[in-house]
Amino acid sequence: METLAIALLAFFAAGWFVLAGADIGTGMLTPWLGRSDRERRLVLASFAPFFLGNEVWLVATAGVLIGCFPALEGELLSGRLLVLVALLTGWIVRDAGLWSRGRGPGPRWRAACDAAVTCGSWTVALSWGWLLAALLTGRPYAPATGPTAVLTALAVAALFAAHGLGFATLRLTGLPYERARRLVGRAGRPWQSFAFTAVLMAGLPLWAGTALPLAERAASPTTLGLLVPALLVVTPFLVAVQAWIWHTFRHRVTGPSYL
């Protein structure tokens, strides 16, 4: 049961990095990909139908953590309160910007919302880098400090951006597409770059997770015995629904969306 619980945690964490990593990366690059108000709206439309479904993978990851490893969750999260405050604030600012962009008045409002999306996306990516730095250096219960932390945070943020860029070349059209394409370079078909960064993104949380004493700190057998099978039953359904969404919105974006 502990092994299955760890597998579930790894699955949802890797899922978040691959899926939400794409829309966060694209969000980070919005000002470079879209120069005008309309172009930026197109860039946001490239991930609009997905981001709500993508971000809940992190909610699910936290759910598995609190359900299957409750005591560990408490120690991990309280030890890293500051990093999490940054992560959550970035996430909130980004979402508020995305949802409010098309609902408020005038071009200045929209520019402010675009800035919120960009800053929020950078904050989320950098916070993850900071969070992972501590795990990768083997001290999971305190925020990482020093040059290692800074370097890791920057490297992780760069990976997010590269992943988002690959996603953008797959989804965009027109001038924003040309810009994304120029940045990716001529490294074969666009999906190759996306597939490469996707593998790196999925590997990141798995590598970091090896620093955690997961097997020893799992919840009691009764709890796991009920929880893990229930989660295993619903997970294929969740994946199927997400696949359906990606299929429904598989075409490149040529016009604005609800956001």
Next chain:
Amino acid sequence: MNQDVLDLARLQFALTAGGHFLFVALTLGLATVVAVLQTRATFSRKPLHARMVRFWGQLYVINYAVGIVTGLVMEFQFGMAWSGLTHEAGNILGASLAVETIVAFFVESTFLGLWIFGWNRLNRWAHLAAIWIVVLTAYVSAYWILVSNGFLNHPVGYGSEDGELVLDDPLAVLTNPSALLAFGHIVAGALLTAGFFMAGVSAYHLFRRSPEWEFFGRSLRIGVFLSAPALMVTAIFGGVQFAVLDTFQPMKSAVFSGKTAEIARVQAELTERFGPGDYVPSEAWTRGGALLMLISFALMMYLCFAGVILAAFKKAVFRFRLWHLVLMAAVPLPYIAMISGWVFRESGRQPWVVYGLLKTEDAVSDLSSGTMRLSLIVFTTVFFLLAVLNAWLLTRHARRGPVDSGLGHDERPSRGGDGKDGEGEDEAPDPADALPAPRY
């Protein structure tokens, strides 16, 4: 335990949970209304019905979108500020929170995305199914959260192993009366909030004599006729909760009635069971919360009675401007009742975080007061801004009325111009095809 950290952590939890709760109240109720409206629109195919779905759906989406991020802070807060709670009671509390996030919240958000962005892409029955899945999973979500909260208020079905609580009887946890009663109370309260909200927004347009009189006349009636039964059901579940309070949490009951002798008796009894300590919750919060809840209930009851009678007369619906003003002013009432009822429920069980098992002071994380203060300031500021943003966006869209932009607006590119419908994008050449061959 550092008293300062405890107070700050409690304040932060109260503000974030209370803030989140206000969003949930409207989201849960309005989603139900939108789903019912869309069912009617799907069958009738009338443009007026479809416009009602889009207008009320737009307000629902705004409220959901701003509210969802407040839920994130809640989820992470258990581990951040209350690691003692996840350490002691994690085997039970953690499991229900995990099921809530994955089985309910995950599905809800995924299908909501499909509903919002798939408006003109999905077949109309699939689109209708999407909103119903959103509504049902929202209810499942509320149920699981209340299973967690019910356990904190009235722990059942647990055993103890090496000082940690373990799950003993899952069925007892799932059918905990404290959870089920609260679930009925809150679902009805959410419908009540949505009813008052609809009536208030519609009243504004009728008061302004906007040209959309038919649209808002119907909406006002829906709001009023929804509020009355919802209020009754809320009151029944509330009444039953009061009745069982004597056995579940005798101290809260004693503090509420203000019986000094009874308080002293329960204090002595609890001291005998759990050792010396102060087991009397804050009288101001407990009684204040309950009284405010009861006063707003009474006001809403009069309004609902009068409303049901008035709404039966067309002339009153369209012309009775004083009533319109009252309905507009009454929009905050369900919110006040909701939040004060919650204050009563939560502050009345102090000093326990898990009643009779774990004290609040033993559940708080071992943090410095500076860290705690910083996170309190950040989250309070963010929540305040979100509440303002939500109120502003809701007001803005409510005032604009049903206009053809926003939710469900058909933005497919090839529409109209060349006479083709929707399929045009399939034939557009993929820009990546024009690339030069890769060089190796």
